[in-house]
Amino acid sequence: MVEKNLDFRSDTVTLPTPEMREAMAKAELGDDVYGEDPTVNKLEKLAARMLGKEAALLVTSGTQGNLVSVLAHTMRGDEIILEAESHIYLNEVGGYAVIGGLTARPVRGEMGWMRPEDIEAAIRPPNIHYPRTGLICVENTHNRAGGIPLTPEQLEADWEVAKRHGLPVHMDGARIFNAAVALRVDVKELARYADSVMFCLSKGLCAPVGSLVVGSEEFIERARKYRKMLGGGMRQAGIIAAPGIIALTKMVDRLEEDHENAKLLAEGLRDLGIKILHPVMTNMVYIDVSPLGWTGEDWRKACEQLGWKSFGWPHSPIVRLVTHYGIEREDIESFLDGLRRLVPKRV
Ligand code: TLP
Numbered sequence: 001m002v003e004k005n006l007d008f009r010s011d012t013v014t015l016p017t018p019e020m021r022e023a024m025a026k027a028e029l030g031d032d033v034y035g036e037d038p039t040v041n042k043l044e045k046l047a048a049r050m051l052g053k054e055a056a057l058l059v060t061s062g063t064q065g066n067l068v069s070v071l072a073h074t075m076r077g078d079e080i081i082l083e084a085e086s087h088i089y090l091n092e093v094g095g096y097a098v099i100g101g102l103t104a105r106p107v108r109g110e111m112g113w114m115r116p117e118d119i120e121a122a123i124r125p126p127n128i129h130y131p132r133t134g135l136i137c138v139e140n141t142h143n144r145a146g147g148i149p150l151t152p153e154q155l156e157a158d159w160e161v162a163k164r165h166g167l168p169v170h171m172d173g174a175r176i177f178n179a180a181v182a183l184r185v186d187v188k189e190l191a192r193y194a195d196s197v198m199f200c201l202s203k204g205l206c207a208p209v210g211s212l213v214v215g216s217e218e219f220i221e222r223a224r225k226y227r228k229m230l231g232g233g234m235r236q237a238g239i240i241a242a243p244g245i246i247a248l249t250k251m252v253d254r255l256e257e258d259h260e261n262a263k264l265l266a267e268g269l270r271d272l273g274i275k276i277l278h279p280v281m282t283n284m285v286y287i288d289v290s291p292l293g294w295t296g297e298d299w300r301k302a303c304e305q306l307g308w309k310s311f312g313w314p315h316s317p318i319v320r321l322v323t324h325y326g327i328e329r330e331d332i333e334s335f336l337d338g339l340r341r342l343v344p345k346r347v
Contacts, residue, residue: 004326004331005324005327006308006327006335007309008303008308008309008310008321008323009310010322011322011324013324014202014206014326015206015208015326016208016243017206017243019246020242020246021243023242024240024242024243026242027039027239027242028238029236029238030238031235031236032058032233032236032237032238033228037236038238039237039241039242040058040238042245043058043212043244043245044056044057044058046245046248046249047248050248051188051191051214052191053214053215053216054215054217055214055215055216055217055220055221056214057213057220057223057224058211058212058234058241058244059198059210059212059213059227060209060211061200061202061211062087062172062174062203063092063095064227064230065199065200065213066088066092066095066137066170066172067095067100067230068213068226068230068232069170069196069198069215069223070095070135070137070170071226072196073134073135073168073196073219074100074135075134076100076102077102077131077132078131078132078133078134079104079131079132079133079134080102080104080105080136081106081119081123081133081135081137082104082106082136082138083138083139083142084106084108084109085108085112085142086137086139086144087172088137088139090144099230102134103131105122109145111142111145111148111279112139112141112142112148113142113150113158115157116157119161120161123161123165134168135167135169135170136167136168136169136170137171138150138155138158138170139172139173140176141174141182141282141284143174143175143284145278146278146280146285147175147281147283147284148281149179149180149183149282150179150190151183152183152189152193155171155190159194168195168196169195169196170197170198171196171198173190173191173198173199174198174203174211175199175203175282175283176190177252177255178204178282179282181252181253181256182259182281191214195216195219196215196219196223197213197215198211198213199211201243201244204283204324204325205248205252207243207244208243209240210244212244254325255282255283257329258323258325258327259281259283259323261283261327261328261329261332262280262282262283262284262321262322264332265285265332265336268332268336268339269336269339272339272340273291273292273343274287274289274291274292275287275290275291283322284322285320285321285323286318286319286320286321287318287321289319290317292343293344294317295313295314295315296314296315296317296318296319297312299319300313300319302339302342302343305338305342306335308335
């Protein structure tokens with residue numbers, strides 16, 4: 001049975017499935033700092049195999065996974081190239097700068113994709129005045145661009161520039177399985193254009209905690225050391241790896257339902273006069289409620305009346321809605337029915 005979780009704020013709110021809870025209770029455990037937790041080892045092996053990389057590392061969160069990856073690829077003083085609206089740049093507390101001693105060179109993308117020529121223009125030539133470019137980061141799906149999946153062709157074009165300049169590529173693939181499902185490609189086809197990929201178990205895949213970093217054996221060894229430095233050596237972490245295994249083996253294909261529900265939601269909202277800001281390709285819908293004469297705060301209150309949680313601020317009419325496990329098609333339909341009664345009538 002799915003616990004009702006009427007919450008559009010994020011797919012991070014998903015609760016573990018009953019099967020995950022059971023797996024947690026029964027998980028075989030050991031000390032993972034000694035490499036002795038069999039459940040963690042099993043999850044890491046599975047993740048590496050699924051993404052087509054040599055090795056994997058379980059980390060506490062997407063933010064920690066991105067940070068250990070960035071640290072393992074770079075040296076203090078390097079500059080990293082990333083998309084101007086990327087999560088690493090905007091939403092990870094500036095860890096790359098504070099902890100890594102790195103500077104950022106943001107490049108504006110088109111629907112989340114940095115064009116290869118723009119990346120190339122941002123790579124620093126040797127010059128005594130310049131920092132060394134150390135890394136290129138891409139994000140897939142791209143959150144603030146609207147949950148847009150970057151295609152293998154787009155990724156290959158960026159990868160080609162990086163390799164021509166001898167640079168590593170890190171992919172913030174927090175929702176890489178949403179991208180793979182939406183594009184109907186094997187996730188390996190996306191991961192192959194990155195030296196390292198971070199992806200999250202605790203978003204649409206429903207595990208309660210955890211993300212993974214995948215890459216070469218040698219890269220993962222370095223990342224493991226940084227994870228320890230950041231306090232991420234988790235001892236009997238099989239407790240969180242067990243639901244992670246279920247996330248990867250049982251929860252990937254159902255992401256399609258979330259994508260269908262997001263499309264249904266977007267169509268219904270459009271019919272009510274609300275502006276949809278991006279093509280809806282995965283589980284995110286970004287809207288502008290100003291055509292209703294509403295602020296984000298009005299939106300939030302309307303949702304609250306209908307029993308839903310949704311973000312919405314007084315100063316902005318832009319809101320992100322995310323579909324996920326626990327939200328069924330019927331829930332979207334009844335939400336839209338309720339909303340029809342609340343929105344001002346159109347003239
Ligand atoms: N994103 C959260 C918020 O921080 C915005 C969300 O609700 O979407 N990369 C991407 C692309 C993400 O969207 C997120 C989380 C992360 C990394 C960080 O993951 P966590 O929250 O596990 O640190």
